[in-house]
Amino acid sequence: MKFSESLKKNRDFQIVYKNGRSLANRYLVMYVMKNGTDRNRVGISVSKKVGNSVVRHRLTRLIRESYRLSEEHFRSGYDLIVIARTGAKEKGYHDVESALIHLGKLHNIYV
Secondary structure: OEEEEEEEEEEEEEEHHOOEEEEEEOOEEEEEEEOOOOEEEEEEEEOOOOHHHHHHHHHHHHHHHHHHHHHHHHHHOOOEEEEEHHHHOOOOOHHHHHHHHHHHOHHHHEE
């Protein structure tokens, strides 16, 4: 992710959860908040409800890769948190990518 950094600290996640806007579709939930910098910070969350560790890590990799390949289309200066829903458990790369782009368009950060 050349234009983005990772959200890692729980405190950062909590700030975005509290102050950000959230929209969802079948497979993903996305929280978006302006961060006042020229870079995006991306956090990915996959709950234990979704599946075992193999399933959770696979979904994390799918979300990260779909964001990485389309990150030049996302506007800069936002904190993004992407949460996988249980419906995404058995979906492939293209389904996850289209869900991510759909949410980016709903938030008006995907150009």
